[in-house]
Amino acid sequence: MHKSVVSILKCESYDPAGLAARLEKLLDQLGGMSAFVKPGERVLIKPNLLKAASPERAVTTHPALVEAVVREVQKAGGVVTIGDSPGIGKIQKIFDETGMTGVAERTGARLIELKESVEAKTADGSTFQTLELSKEVLDADKVINLPKVKTHAQMYVTLGVKNCFGCVVGKRKPQWHFKAGVKREYFAGLILDIYRTINPVLTIADGITAMEGNGPGSGKPRDLGLLFASADALAMDRVIVDVLGLKALEVPLFSVAKARGITGTELSELELRGAELAELKVQGFEPAKTIDMMFGPPFMRRYFKNAVTAKPDVDHDRCTLCNDCVNVCPTDVMSVKDKKIDIYYRDCIHCFCCQEVCPEGAITPKQGWLLKLLEGRS
Ligand code: SF4
Numbered sequence: 001m002h003k004s005v006v007s008i009l010k011c012e013s014y015d016p017a018g019l020a021a022r023l024e025k026l027l028d029q030l031g032g033m034s035a036f037v038k039p040g041e042r043v044l045i046k047p048n049l050l051k052a053a054s055p056e057r058a059v060t061t062h063p064a065l066v067e068a069v070v071r072e073v074q075k076a077g078g079v080v081t082i083g084d085s086p087g088i089g090k091i092q093k094i095f096d097e098t099g100m101t102g103v104a105e106r107t108g109a110r111l112i113e114l115k116e117s118v119e120a121k122t123a124d125g126s127t128f129q130t131l132e133l134s135k136e137v138l139d140a141d142k143v144i145n146l147p148k149v150k151t152h153a154q155m156y157v158t159l160g161v162k163n164c165f166g167c168v169v170g171k172r173k174p175q176w177h178f179k180a181g182v183k184r185e186y187f188a189g190l191i192l193d194i195y196r197t198i199n200p201v202l203t204i205a206d207g208i209t210a211m212e213g214n215g216p217g218s219g220k221p222r223d224l225g226l227l228f229a230s231a232d233a234l235a236m237d238r239v240i241v242d243v244l245g246l247k248a249l250e251v252p253l254f255s256v257a258k259a260r261g262i263t264g265t266e267l268s269e270l271e272l273r274g275a276e277l278a279e280l281k282v283q284g285f286e287p288a289k290t291i292d293m294m295f296g297p298p299f300m301r302r303y304f305k306n307a308v309t310a311k312p313d314v315d316h317d318r319c320t321l322c323n324d325c326v327n328v329c330p331t332d333v334m335s336v337k338d339k340k341i342d343i344y345y346r347d348c349i350h351c352f353c354c355q356e357v358c359p360e361g362a363i364t365p366k367q368g369w370l371l372k373l374l375e376g377r378s
């Protein structure tokens with residue numbers, strides 16, 4: 001059986017010289033960058049640039065890693081463009097605060113916002129027949145995917161596969177959330193479709209400092225000192241989930257992939273290079289605050305939807321009324337009333353786009369009261 005190879009290496013800091021050497025070794029375990037990029041190829045590097053945040057907050061892929069990867073691609077003869085399409089916020093501010101402007105200046109790489117959307121046909125067996133994806137990404141000769149290791153309220157974690165959702169252009173992201181609806185499995189199917197359509201040749205995950213807790217926008221930085229790489233992002237994600245001590249069964253992406261007959265969701269189907277899993281296990285990694293978005297038998301969901309479903313809860317003391325959540329909400333159920341954010345919960349689809357974009361970390365998932373009672377939590 002063909003086994004996907006996942007390369008892992010310890011890397012304690014973002015110090016440029018040390019990081020460059022560790023990255024080279026990480027890639028050597030996969031045959032080196034020249035195994036993925038040929039001279040003259042146009043390479044699109046896709047970091048996670050969720051929003052304007054300094055690298056220390058661990059919301060975005062660290063610029064030192066992006067820079068090291070750019071230099072590796074250039075050494076292999078590739079012509080680099082760095083691009084992403086944040087759901088909200090001014091792009092220049094995002095590039096400046098995340099350190100991408102500096103990376104582009106120092107390396108000569110082009111820095112772009114993914115703006116143009118084109119229809120793309122998906123592979124057989126996908127959840128969606130066609131998708132709307134970034135033209136700039138689809139036109140590139142090769143795509144290299146650079147996720148940040150983070151928790152995610154709806155998807156449990158956001159790693160390599162989920163990072164490709166950023167190739168849905170800007171404001172269309174919430175619309176696709178809306179299309180996928182409330183079922184986590186349906187949304188997982190969507191991001192799997194996107195990943196397989198984009199088909200990045202290489203994924204390198206920034207786990208030097210990860211995010212735990214209230215991810216993906218407002219969690220706590222957590223030093224892990226790890227880098228991961230693979231040509232198979234799904235396999236790499238599976239390894240990371242194990243290293244973090246999280247339950248793979250709770251990650252909807254893996255169950256959806258398995259149901260479609262895609263390999264890479266079982267550790268026995270993978271080959272690790274660089275380290276043994278047992279020596280890397282992270283202790284006490286705090287998962288996303290709430291992942292039970294929908295729970296219970298169908299009759300219960302129907303009649304007690306708001307009582308059993310986690311819903312976005314606004315901390316009005318932290319809220320600065322910036323309106324970012326109101327603008328991103330795909331169902332227009334958020335508004336400002338009496339100088340406070342108000343949510344019309346009946347039509348909320350629990351996509352948690354609002355939580356992702358909130359710059360103040362003022363939105364957290366709050367478990368429904370009935371579910372809390374059933375679980376014995378108060
Ligand atoms: S209120 Fe938040 S979770 Fe609900 S639909 Fe709007 S963005 Fe999604």
Ligand code: SF4
Binds near residue numbers: 314319325358362
């Ligand atoms: S909850 Fe967050 S995103 Fe929404 S208005 Fe307040 S600060 Fe802005």
